[in-house]
Amino acid sequence: MKTFSGSKQQRKREMGSGAKQKQLPKWKIHFEKSPKQKIQPPPEFVCPISGSLMVDPVIVSSGHSFERNCIDACKSLNFRPTLPDGSVPDFSTLIPNLALKSAILSWCHSTLFTLPPKPLDFCSAHNLVRTLLLASRSQQKPNHQLSVFSSQETEPTRTPSQVSTSSEESVTAAAVISGPTTPLPFTTRPSCCCSSSSSSDIESSNHPSSLEEDEFATKLRSSQVFEQEEALLSLRKLTRTQEESRVNLCTARLLSALRPLITSKYASVQVNSVAVVVNLSLENRNKVKIVRSGIVPPVIDVLRGGFPESQDHAAGALFSLALDDQNKTAIGVLGGLPPLLHALRSDSERTRHDSALALYHLSLVQSNRVKMVKMGSVQVLLGMARSGHMTGRILLVLGNLAASAEGRGAMLDGGAVGYFMEMLERENFDWDSTRESCVGALYGLSHGGLRFKGLAKEANAEEVLKKLEEMGSERSKEKVRRILEVLKQKDEEEEAVDWEELLKSDEEDASSGRGRASIR
Template sequence: MGGNGKQRSWKISFHRHSSQPKPGIQREPPKEFICPVSGSLMADPVIVSSGQTFERVSVQACTDLGFVPVLSDGSRPDFAAVIPNLAIKSTIINWCDAGGVEHPRAPDYGSVEKIVRASMGAREEELGSGIGVSEKELLKGVADKPPVNFSHAATELGHRQNYLYSSSEESVIVAASPLTPLPLATRPSCYSSSSSSSEIVTDETLTLGPNSSEEEEFVSKMKSLEVHEQEEGVISLRKLTRTKEETRVSLCTTRLLSALRPLMTSRYAVVQTNAVAAVVNLSLEKANKVRLVRSGIVPPLVDVLKGGFAESQEHAAGALFSLALEDDNKTAIGVLGALQPLLHALRSESERTRLDSALALYHLSLVQSNRVKLVKLGAVPTLLTLFRSGNMAGRVILVLCNFAACAEGRSAMLDANAVECLVGMLRGNELDSEATRENCVAALYSLSYGSLRFRGLAKEAKAVEVLREVEERGTERAREKAKRMLQMLRAREGEEEEVDWEEILESGGLSRTRYRVGGGGAKNLYAANSTEF
């Protein structure tokens, strides 16, 4: 009885302690305890690549929707990787205990998704007005990527030469972190063509200049029931937006795009080709990229890519690539059905269609939701087959690197025997440039990141001798990655490795359950289950 009485007294005392705040304890949580996205006290705080702390569910919702919020200090976070912020989590719990505040619970994904969508809607209203929106504001989402400088007028009329900037693919380097997207600055290869045979240059085309009735003239001709007037309208629009860059923004209006859209799927080759080419020209201006997608341009581009005329398909692939350069468009383009046609276009007879489709897929696969869709569409085996054949290896490996940076992509690549494929390409010295070899090593390194399967597959592929050669003769970044992989592969069987469980959990290699690490208390319960098998 005495023992029970003491226990009852202790329970009462504990309850009173937890419900009564200590004198001087702050009842309002400090600002650093609040998630910048959900606005609630964080239950599962994580640090993102750029250093800020968010609720984990908020990061997931933003990533799934392809949204990058603007924080109170004007900066934008980088969600490429997340690490649990155990220090702030412990501090929040201690603050709650001291103040008699209930421990926070992770918010429901649906509620956070609504908050994110509301923020996206507010930004769309701001940008959609088209008034006072600077190019700098539109490009904040891609500030970490090199600027893209298009010169359509020069290349459209010139000889079909380079598909990349003068820096060439050799300038494409792998970022230090295996989870950081690869920087790449390119332009659609359709800009490198000579004048199209479908572009009939008339005197009227050459004499059109900027004036107040310009839009009215184009709209009138493009809405005409006479095919020859439609041809004149789209040819003039294509020519003017190529030779007079200053007209691209002024002509990218809702009314003109509304008249242009139906002509993109015209049954007449000249009309269709020039209409799609005009969209490519309009997309060159950064301020037009978001506006074009919101106007409904993507569905007809997808239709052209599926079954349009050959030259129209080249321009459609180039337009999708150009629009995909804008971060705010990436998720929308994936949702509107462009991923599967772009994947199919990698086998097109036209080299320009293949190259621009590959680069469009690279930029679109920077978004997690698009990577998941592409995995479900069977993109990984297709890409590995193309890479093994050497067809566009330099560009295909860029897309594979994006897949290797996420759990779903790693799992699909390991299932598709990507380790043997990548090792085989390195062994055979079949890759066309040192940059491609470096990216191939980077893809292998990303596959090894948090994967419990990689060691066995690498040993089966006899990767040690290949990685040893890379360590001796590769670039600095490739040597460092090869060295780390060799250290793991050379570990004696049965020897316990040092494992950063938090890193593995975040990489998707393990899922949380009741697994005790060390001698800690209940806060140190994690999972030992691999999702990669």
Template sequence: MGGKGKIRRWRISFHRSSSAADKKEPPQEFLCPISKSLMFEPAVVSSGETFERACVLVCRDLGFTPTLADGSTPDFSTVIPNLALKTAILNWCSKTGSERPNPPVYSDVESIVRALMGSSEVRDSPKIRVSERELLKAVAETPPVFFSHAATELNPRNLYSSSSEESVVANATPLLPFATRPSCFSYSSSPSTSSEFVSEEASSANVSSSSSGESENFVTRMRSLDVYEQEQAVTLLRKTTRTNEEARATLCSERLLFALKQLLNSRYAAIQTNATAALVNLSLEKANKIKIVRAGVVPLLIDILKNGFEESREHAAGALFSLALEDENKTAIGVLGALQPLLHVLRTGTRRSRHDAALALYHLTLVQSNRVKIMKLGAAGILLGLLKDPEVAARVVLVVCNLASHDEGRAALLDANAVATLVAVLRNRAELDSESTRENCVAALHSLSHGSLRFKGLARDAGAVEVLRKVAETGSKRAQEKAVRILEVLRGPEGPRTWIGRR
């Protein structure tokens, strides 16, 4: 009887009841692609997707590999528990009052998988044996060599005029003085493009007029067994989406994203680089951002950050920055493990990749769960150390501001000597690249002063009063306001009237 009761409960959660319609629908990434149900034990497989663990085990037992909505086939050779996603699901259930998922029953999962197997046989006839399909897939993933440099630089608004290309607007915040477009996007292409490619590019100018046909043409060519054909297709896609805003929207189909994913795995520098750059271009379209993350691209971008070619890494950082602009993507990107690789690129990458990694981290740490994750990685000391690096200090201080806005981050920053570091940056005013950087340093100090009994002593030891007086006299209006508030905290009850009078 106990077993039957368990089966019944699991079935209710597996096939959502009509009463669940009144509750908030769970994020798509919380649902198993096979069962379409909230996952009880999410697990990451070799190809990067996350499934209910029981669904993976049943598929392996039955020797079945499902075809997902985007046309991809997952690799079930390894299964790793996704504890971070499990925690996120449970937290979502608690916040929304939704019922927590129950452990699935093998027989119920088997019924669903067998139903998928039946529909797959009808769809896939004439049949190809699994071994042959896998062999063809492996051959198709072997791509070419063509290096056209389409770079991606983040341009400060006050230094460069914006181009005619789309510039996606990020979360409005007075602390972010940068254009919200990846660094690698603003460079011109390398002049080493072949004449064949140039003529092919010209012929694609009207790609949006027959979007579905053109998208399918790109898919066919990128899936070709001819490495040269793959290279030409992905390079053309990169060029087309760089200048054609409409093409970014119309070409970004599930099938195209799946074909692009295969080329992100390429060991050929030109193919991997151009595929990653094309993904950056597609991600500039706001409507594409969620679609790209749900296509399972983020784990591949993380792998490129770790093991990819240098220019590919630059574009991968830019893609993650662009995708992180979308609020619905922030938690998923953090759960999938992007924070640590981005932090590493911030310390060791090229100028372009460091800039985009910093802004990706800024947008990701607007979410509390990501702030907690990055603090557990020991980021406080790392970020404060990078404030001494003029190449990235202006962007790193934005991340510090986010971390200083909650108790756990504030405590870690104080432990890492953040007050002395920020005061030192403000004292060396000549090293600040802009007034906005100065404002952000003062804003970080202001956040650190909230509810902290330690702040007064640390600020006085660092000589903050003298530095903040100068900011209050010569800084921008926003910097002056925050400097005065900090001085009021340091001076005590009589401070505000005295200081305001001197102003």
């Protein structure tokens, strides 16, 4: 009996041991599953522009899907990217892709993949697209040196896509677009690779120590130009790609030491000083700090009469700083508007475009609109638009000016209604966004009351606008419909108006109105 009992207990232990052994593979399989961090989204869920999972996908006329703000940014910059398959998307129509959004949400739920809490913001998308635009130009002109600017980093592992380079360092920047897992202003922006060997000298330290800050400050304040150059080149390398360095080196002490070097008579010192300002301004948290440090006035002086490459960087610095709402009024008060307007006719394409974008953001503020009208910018901008000079960007600025009573008055005096109608009637826009910008500016003018109606009637606006009711985005169509409603509104007072007499009086008042605006 004992033997039997013993053998029975032994069999039970063996069976228990066997059961445990059978369970081992299950636990092994469980722990060998790939962690969710290694899961990559399907390519169709990734925006071709941002390289990240789409949160607010839209489908365009060509059938491609993108993150909404990436399309808006492409339109604002008149840029259409070439996709990996060689096709060029058509952005004329945007429709929310609800089916794709639902599929993305379902996939995230089933794979435990964390979807970004909100879509890519427009500011980040704008700078990302600007990087792609400059990258395409660098591929066309490999020897052309670029200066590009980005806003905030949206992910700690991302590297900035837009940096300043200098002929003093013989560094050429080339933006390289990689796949969805490539560190990107934005899971979300392409990384920037320097083709020069000097880029390998970029330091890899995470936090500049107080000793490093002391050394930079001492060299920047040195009376020896070669020491200033050495410090500026090191600062430029550090701030080109390292977010933490841009944050930690943007101190009141270093900004104070940097400020007098911006207007240096030595080209290398001036160029690299302004380039450092650009790099530091890439971080949103630095923008207000830089303006408050007193650096904007010397940057404006450089834009007025600095070395050509310094002017490129100065326009970019003002554009970057103008992205922060707290800086817009300050830049206008400090005198940034006149040199930016003058820079629209610069020989440098980069200076022209950055100046136009800076004016666009600055003209979002009413006080700056009034200043721009008083200094005669409406006539200058209308003349440039008529000549086909950066028409898309100029129309964006005019659209902002048309949102104010002062701007509307100057534009009505300057013949803007007739010009806009001629543009819309020709229907030969290179970009749909240019047509929409023209409609937007005309919509702003439609708040001009009887003067607008008289001028619009003379320009045969109703007939032209009816053709546009079914063209462009929903926002553009809605604006066209509202303009038509304004033109169709009739009341007893309007019926009694002698339009010919009104137009004659408008023409007589135009010259005197312009004179009054110039002395306000």
